[in-house]
Amino acid sequence: QKEVEQDPGPLSVPEGAIVSLNCTYSNSAFQYFMWYRQYSRKGPELLMYTYSSGNKEDGRFTAQVDKSSKYISLFIRDSQPSDSATYLCAMARDNYGQNFVFGPGTRLSVLP
């Protein structure tokens, strides 16, 4: 079983839709949970960072962590064509938050 699983997509939605992106993980020791966005031919950029179970909101983005189910989600409200990218979840194995494992990414297309 892979440490982190993520549906690769592609996921296509109309502009304005609510998007739900998800990752499951197997290692209960994971502590830091992040979501990155990667545009084509670019490096990933950090979107959201959470440490504990619960929700964290930043503008149109909400990150949700459920440690008991080993499940994390990223919700995008009022999705825009500029949100079209690959979304990567990442989790830290260590206490320093530096030894990361990434999911394979979900490719999202928001259609105008």
Add this chain to the structure above:
Amino acid sequence: EAQVTQNPRYLITVTGKKLTVTCSQNMNHEYMSWYRQDPGLGLRQIYYSMNVEVTDKGDVPEGYKVSRKEKRNFPLILESPSPNQTSLYFCASSFGSYYGYTFGSGTRLTVV
């Protein structure tokens, strides 16, 4: 501008010919890391460094070397490249625990 700079952006080399990919950050970050990204496998951590002269292996360190002699630089060395090291490589840096990584623009390496 705060950034992580990798060079070169593109490199084609032959099997066995030693090469170095340079990485430099201007944000005074403590932590730096190297990743490779392959289709279907996502980002995999090669090495990371939490301080000058301190480096640790990630998930796929075989065939790679790193050094951290200065805070701002973290070169990736392939002593004897092989075709299975053909990949997209990213350098990243971080201020520390509880912070995510800032990624460079990537180096696309082809080993023939």
